[in-house]
Amino acid sequence: MEKQTIFSGIQPSGKLTLGNYLGAVRNWGKLQDEYNCFYCIVDMHAMTQYQVPKDLRKQTLEGLAMLLACGLDPEKNTLFIQSHVPAHAEAAWLMSCMTYFGELSRMTQFKDKSAKQSDNINAGLFTYPVLMACDILLYQADLVPVGSDQKQHIELTRDVAERFNNRYSPTFAMPKPYIPKVGAKIMSLQEPEKKMSKSDENDNANIYLLDPPEVIKKKFKRAVTDSVGVVQLADDQPGIKNLITIYSVCKNMTMDQVVEEFEGQGYGVFKDAVADAVIEVLKPVQDKFHELMANKAYLEEVYKDGADRAERTARKTLRKMYKKVGFIPR
Ligand code: ATP
Numbered sequence: 001m002e003k004q005t006i007f008s009g010i011q012p013s014g015k016l017t018l019g020n021y022l023g024a025v026r027n028w029g030k031l032q033d034e035y036n037c038f039y040c041i042v043d044m045h046a047m048t049q050y051q052v053p054k055d056l057r058k059q060t061l062e063g064l065a066m067l068l069a070c071g072l073d074p075e076k077n078t079l080f081i082q083s084h085v086p087a088h089a090e091a092a093w094l095m096s097c098m099t100y101f102g103e104l105s106r107m108t109q110f111k112d113k114s115a116k117q118s119d120n121i122n123a124g125l126f127t128y129p130v131l132m133a134c135d136i137l138l139y140q141a142d143l144v145p146v147g148s149d150q151k152q153h154i155e156l157t158r159d160v161a162e163r164f165n166n167r168y169s170p171t172f173a174m175p176k177p178y179i180p181k182v183g184a185k186i187m188s189l190q191e192p193e194k195k196m197s198k199s200d201e202n203d204n205a206n207i208y209l210l211d212p213p214e215v216i217k218k219k220f221k222r223a224v225t226d227s228v229g230v231v232q233l234a235d236d237q238p239g240i241k242n243l244i245t246i247y248s249v250c251k252n253m254t255m256d257q258v259v260e261e262f263e264g265q266g267y268g269v270f271k272d273a274v275a276d277a278v279i280e281v282l283k284p285v286q287d288k289f290h291e292l293m294a295n296k297a298y299l300e301e302v303y304k305d306g307a308d309r310a311e312r313t314a315r316k317t318l319r320k321m322y323k324k325v326g327f328i329p330r
């Protein structure tokens with residue numbers, strides 16, 4: 001049987017966080033043997049926020065190195081940079097003519113980001129989900145492994161794909177979100193009702209994948225909890241719930257097992273244990289990352305080869321799309 005296709009993307013909009021890792025990237029490596037996988041550093045999406053050019057270049061390369069450090073094998077997966085494959089932007093124009101203003105207005109990420117960057121509510125921020133839909137559809141992806149914040153965008157992708165398929169003829173596979181049961185939404189350490197996000201300006205809110213052990217310890221010590229004082233799963237203890245989630249994913253335990261392990265223990269002991277678990281999981285990733293960043297020629301080879309492979313698949317779909325809508329081939 002032919003392998004199913006997977007597509008996912010990550011923005012080079014800052015340093016990767018524990019949220020990106022536990023909710024998305026960590027799971028990608030587990031799929032590489034069973035699926036035909038495409039993973040993309042979506043630099044074009046990152047432009048919806050202002051990026052300092054030299055930082056964007058650095059973060060894009062670091063993003064790629066991070067995917068490799070997290071265990072993605074470039075022989076088994078196609079790893080590439082979005083702006084290297086022009087079909088994404090070309091398809092996005094066409095699909096933006098098939099996506100309604102009302103649909104895009106309902107996107108919660110648009111609403112959240114508009115509130116956060118009220119001085120820069122640009123057209124790209126609004127049409128962001130159309131470009132994302134094209135990322136997915138150009139590769140005929142069946143599954144899209146993401147954190148739960150991206151579910152709404154994948155539903156929109158399906159709606160637009162179905163519209164195209166119905167208006168013309170079947171062209172796109174129908175993608176489904178692939179969301180982990182635990183870890184799909186890691187919360188901010190400072191405001192546990194908000195998701196941990198790499199563009200958060202408060203450094204203490206995030207664990208970055210490259211944070212050294214002492215920084216990780218300090219951030220967990222300062223993590224906002226509550227005055228209940230019991231390690232348990234309760235709706236009015238979002239900070240503790242978040243720490244239980246992190247520990248459970250790092251240790252491969254269920255949340256209930258974590259609660260049992262820390263029964264009768266104080267928050268101080270629990271926070272130290274969570275920090276140690278995270279440090280242990282990140283250590284090999286950090287070592288590998290530094291090794292890769294010292295070898296720019298290798299990284300270049302990986303993204304060039306990835307772009308060539310991605311381009312072939314994406315072009316094929318774009319050609320079909322153009323033909324079906326009535327564009328004359330040259
Ligand atoms: P930004 O702050 O720039 O929006 P981000 O941290 O939300 O960035 P993205 O590049 O948008 O990160 O997301 C990459 C992947 O990480 C997506 O699959 C997303 O669902 C997942 N992800 C992001 N934040 C979290 C989180 N807090 N918990 C779990 N998964 C997350």
Ligand code: LTN
Nearest residue numbers: 007008009010042045132135144
């Ligand atoms: N919108 C996503 C990043 C992203 C993506 C994609 C994810 C861009 N294109 C295609 C999955 C599939 C985000 O903000 N996390």
